[in-house]
Amino acid sequence: GDQVEQSPSALSLHEGTGSALRCNFTTTMRAVQWFQQNSRGSLINLFYLASGTKENGRLKSTFNSKESYSTLHIRDAQLEDSGTYFCAAEVIASSSFSKLVFGQGTSLSVVP
């Protein structure tokens, strides 16, 4: 079936540094969404991309539909950025609807 592979599965960053998270898709996806799940378990929508690049503060995401991958870049990491980051691919499920297929997440720890 449709699969979304996230890497790395876990990541530790020192405050002020940055890194990139990646999602690879096994089939063509219509769009991608990125979410952060914080320490309270709440899921927060970060980006929705049908193509190209979006930026919001210290976060930037790109979606390359031709090569079937998306990245989430975090710069100047802060302690509150800790949590689990999920990408979700929008898949055409039938002629009438689409659905989101989630990756297994990247657990990010930002340390002083």
Place this chain on the structure above:
Amino acid sequence: DMKVTQMPRYLIKRMGENVLLECGQDMSHETMYWYRQDPGLGLQLIYISYDVDSNSEGDIPKGYRVSRKKREHFSLILDSAKTNQTSVYFCASRDCQNTLYFGAGTRLSVL
């Protein structure tokens, strides 16, 4: 402030009991979802609802049913709960720009 509300937040049931998880949204979104989240498996789609009485199975619908009688409410029902249905359940709604808004989740334990 856009909001998706889930009730209850925590629930303990015995195997074989019926379970009702409720979800409400105040944004008049047509499309709503129920997911479950388990360690190592991410979020798995149980059901989608496109509007009142317009529901479709997701990837893991077995053992679940849903009800959407009003646009703002979407319920997940477990008839005769099983221990493998212990999980965290998330409801979400989607706006016209395809942004998903999640509720805070319901942690269900089936003993």
